Amino acid sequence: MTSTAANRGSTAPRPAIPFDPHTSTLPPVATKLGSELAVHKVGYNGRPGAFADVACRMAFPSADRIALPSLETTIASTVRGEVDRILLPCENSLVGRVPDVHRIVPDSGLHIVGEHFQRVEHCLMAPPGASLASIRRVRSHPVALSQVSRLIAALDLEAIAAPTTSHAAELVASCKDPSEAAIASDVAADLYGLDILKRNVEDDPHNTTRFYVLSAEPQAVEQKTQLLTTIVFRTQNRPGCLYHAIAGFAENGINMTKIESYLVGGQFVPSRFLCEFEGDPAAPEVADALDILAHHARELVVLGTFPMASRHLRNRSEENLSSWGTKPPAAFRWSDGQQEAER
Numbered sequence: 248m249t250s251t252a253a254n255r256g257s258t259a260p261r262p263a264i265p266f267d268p269h270t271s272t273l274p275p276v277a278t279k280l281g282s283e284l285a286v287h288k289v290g291y292n293g294r295p296g297a298f299a300d301v302a303c304r305m306a307f308p309s310a311d312r313i314a315l316p317s318l319e320t321t322i323a324s325t326v327r328g329e330v331d332r333i334l335l336p337c338e339n340s341l342v343g344r345v346p347d348v349h350r351i352v353p354d355s356g357l358h359i360v361g362e363h364f365q366r367v368e369h370c371l372m373a374p375p376g377a378s379l380a381s382i383r384r385v386r387s388h389p390v391a392l393s394q395v396s397r398l399i400a401a402l403d404l405e406a407i408a409a410p411t412t413s414h415a416a417e418l419v420a421s422c423k424d425p426s427e428a429a430i431a432s433d434v435a436a437d438l439y440g441l442d443i444l445k446r447n448v449e450d451d452p453h454n455t456t457r458f459y460v461l462s463a464e465p466q467a468v469e470q471k472t473q474l475l476t477t478i479v480f481r482t483q484n485r486p487g488c489l490y491h492a493i494a495g496f497a498e499n500g501i502n503m504t505k506i507e508s509y510l511v512g513g514q515f516v517p518s519r520f521l522c523e524f525e526g527d528p529a530a531p532e533v534a535d536a537l538d539i540l541a542h543h544a545r546e547l548v549v550l551g552t553f554p555m556a557s558r559h560l561r562n563r564s565e566e567n568l569s570s571w572g573t574k575p576p577a578a579f580r581w582s583d584g585q586q587e588a589e590r
Contacts, residue, residue, distance in 0.1 A: 286310050290330035292321045296413035296435030302334050302365040302458050304434070318347055322355045325463050334363060334458045341454055342390055349509055349521055352459065352550065353479045359551030361460030362475070369395055369430050369449045372416060372441040377425035379444055386415035387430035395430055398448045404428070416441060460553070468552060474527045475504065475555040478537075481545040484516050488543055495539030496524060499532040527552055 289306070290313040291299035303312045313330055315321040324330050335352065336345050352359070369391060373382055384405045385392070392399065392406045399406050409415035412431035419429040420439035429441065436443050468474055482488040496503050505523040512518060526533040528549060541547045 286331045288313055288330040288332075290315050290321050290324045290333040292316070292318050292335065294411060294413040294417075296416060296432060296438045297411055298365060298367055298432055298456060299334060299336065299458070300413075301432050301434050302336075302363055302456070305365060306334060306361075306363040306458070306460065307332065318351055322351065322357060322461075325357055325461060326355070328463065331462070332360070333357075333461050335461060336456050337459045339367070339390075339454070339456045341394060341451055344507065344509075346509065348459070350511060352461070353519070353521075353548060355461075357461040357463060358465045359459050359477050359553055360462045360466040361553045362556050363458040363460060364556055365456050365458060367394070367449065367454040367456055368432070368447050369454075370433050370436055370443045371395075371398065371428055371430060371445045371448050372419070372436045372443050373428040374420065374423045374425060375440070375442050377428065377442065377444070381425040382428040382444070383426040385428045385430060386419060388412050388415070391430045394450055394454060395448050397450050398445075413438075461551075465551065466553070468527070468554060473525065473555040474552055475523055475525060476528055476533070476552045477521070477523045477550040478540075478548060479519055479521050479550060480540060480547045481519055482543060483545065489520070492540050492543035493522070495536035498539075499536045501526050501533060501536055525555065 286307050287310055289303045289310045291297070291303050292315055293299040294314055295312075297314075300312060300314065303310070310331070313324065315324055318335065321333050321335065325333050335348050337348050337352075338344050369387075371385070379402060382402065382404065384407055385395075385399060385402075386407045386409045387395075388411050389408045391412050392408065398404075409418065409429075412429070413435050415429040416431040416435040416439045419427045420441055428444070429435075430448070433443060433446070435441075480492070482492050493503070493506065495501075502525045503522060504525060506520060508518075508520050510516070510518060524533075524536075528534060528537060537547070537549075
């Protein structure tokens, strides 16, 4: 979908359009994703030391990172050209979809130009001089606390919610109380001068957050790479409409990796669908599938086509999972002996 000055400068919904591969090609001056010359500043919603900050460091190691206070200001910074890219979390392997991102991105006028998978490695940290024996309370974001429940139970800690993981680290650092601890990233520990008492304390070793990489302009893509396309669409609320709308993907042998409905506008009906599939809209078989979808849809918007991350980042290895069955690996099991050894 070719961007216009109107949709770049406004957060108004994009117009519903029939899909036409001849008019939806990327402009020839589009910059290829990954070019270090093109990405000088990367924005994220959060504070330094948050996992979004960690994701930016990994995805764009040479770019300046700009912390922004909300999703809206993060998107606005891209629209105004203050940053070259932004990273927004769209889903987590444990807690699922990030609803605000799915609500805001389709109407933002921005383009998804990449994806980044960030392993979430929680660290237990405390002020210098503290130990596992001295801590009594642990602070973090509620989602992070829920992801380290085994640790909290094993150490018999009082869990206290904080606005973010980096907020928790900063608070614990400022109080300098050896009975206080935080769950956050190792980057947060370095930033706020905390000692890491134990690394990788998450209950599930596969805890991973997926981020969208967004830009004000669409980006050229290598046709030789495996591509992923993200779209949103609406259908009529009548029997069989969704079935007929997406039938073209199966008929053309296109692998749909995701389809989910979500509510917008305060209506208790699946008023929007977000769909991701493998392929380039310019390919004949994809164009045919999208043409069928457009015929049955009230709205169809292509949010972006971008290189797919390697498959091993998407799929848990069944072999690895079966190797420890229902019990976590030794590094994630807690016993009185282990606790005593680490004190």
